[in-house]
Amino acid sequence: MMSINIRDYGTWDKYVLLCDEVAGLTNHERKRVQGAFSHLRQVLGEKFVIRAFKEGHPLFGTLINNVAITRLWLARFSDALQALREVEGFQGLLRRIKRSDQFAEGSSVLDVAFQFHSAGFKVTFDPQVMVTLQGGEKRLKVPDIKIVNEETGEEIIVEVSILEIGAAFRESFDTSSFSLRLFTEVLQLAGLTIHARMSDAFDEDCVDEVFKNLAALSNEVTRAGKFRALVDQYIEAGIAPDSNKAELIRWATEHGIGDGFTGPSIWFDEISRARMKIRDKLAQLPEDRPGIIVIPATDTMLFHYYNIGLIINVLSEEISRYPKLWSVMLSHNHLGDRDKVTKVVVAGSHKVVDKPLADALQRKTAILRNEACALPITKVTQDKIERAFS
Structure with a gap:
């Protein structure tokens, strides 16, 4: 786990300077993000960053994650605050946004x-x-x-109203972390699509093994540029490049498997x-x-x-x-x-x-x-x- 020194990350000026280190931003986007930090400083307050660190405010994690996708999200967040600042009831909403639990x-x-x-x-x-x-x-x-x-x-x-992960889903076993990890770390970054069905035998004990096997399958699909399948006691899965999904769709149709993941009735x-x-x-x-x-x-x-x-x-x-x-x-x-x-x-x-x-x-x-x-x-x-x- 990364250790955070609040002296390094506790001022708005730090985030403005860090914009120069973000890869993948155009000059226009970089200036937009720097302007967003100046605006957020005014709206949220000079000491918001330190308070966010102490309270575990969700926005602090976004602030310290210095990559293009979070910087552009913050720019959009700032745009929304700026555009709606004169709207009736805005101050009440702003108070909710400043609170970590709301x-x-x-x-x-x-x-x-x-x-x-x-x-x-x-x-x-x-x-x-x-x-x-x-x-x-x-x-x-x-x-x-x-x-x-x-x-x-x-x-x-x-x-x-936000839909959150259900209690029954969590109490059964945390396959959501497995699936989200597979999507965010492997499939989406490589431009791949999966159709998969978990068997009744799929549980927390096999998560690491299945993840490793699907990651290896994804690498093979990326190298070959073609559809590949994995069928074992835990899962039936087909993976293909987003640009070449015809064979994946045929395979999934033949096996009665829908888009994404399907599994036991708990889903x-x-x-x-x-x-x-x-x-x-x-x-x-x-x-x-x-x-x-x-x-x-x-x-x-x-x-x-x-x-x-x-x-x-x-x-x-x-x-x-x-x-x-x-x-x-x-x-x-x-x-x-x-x-x-x-x-x-x-x-x-x-x-x-x-x-x-x-x-x-x-x-x-x-x-x-x-x-x-x-x-x-x-x-x-x-x-x-x-x-x-x-």
Whole structure:
């Protein structure tokens, strides 16, 4: 574990100077990042870095990780704070962002609000709305965001909530670390795609062995530029270059294996919890205005273990029960090619958008439209909402 000397990393000036050492940034990007540090210094405070170190604030880990992808993320974070600084309710959100225990949720709300703001919506944080409970009682609620299309006067209430790894998933065994490690350290960096199915025999005792075997298989695929497969008592896995996946798809189809990882029934916990998250957050949405629930799911294996079609089918059926809900959006950040363009896949009334964010970082968003929503939204506003995520 790296030892951190706070005297070396406890000032904003240090991070500005370190920008010159970051590989992979253009001159324009480098100046943008340096400007971001100056702005963050003003917004978060001169002594924020030292306090973040002492409290274990999540942002401190990003600050000391001096690579292009984190510098560009910080630049986007700064842009969002700058763009939304005059928005009603911003100071309350900023207080959440400064707190180590509320940063994850606070920064997620900021990011979603920035997307809507960039698409041309007027944004308000922590609006007050009246919600009708199941027993008919009226109660005041404070959802995360209100967006207004000033062209039409339409208001939409947005609730943001992170999907985290479920308890059942963790208690079973920590295969999430195995899968995330394989994706981030091997597959994504090499531009490879995997279709794999874990057997019931797969558990924590075989993780190291399977990881080593799959890493070796990945190296062989990279050298040969062709599809290769591994089948043993623990896993059936096929790997191919992103640019040459036809044979992988044929093999996976023949073996009944979907995209990414599939495994024992415990993996369904991820989709089940997404469904419960939707039900929980509905309580924050009023009946007189359409609602949107945004669920960042980067820290889970939702997009890795499940075919996107399965996610859409299960959750679109769930949201069709709620007439005040216009859409649910599930997002997942992942590594991709730096020069990738935005890709959009249409599945009926739903869309999956994969767009570049910074450096090699991409965001995949599944936009699930509720055709049963009883609160209509004009085509102009619908297009603007989709533009926020594409």
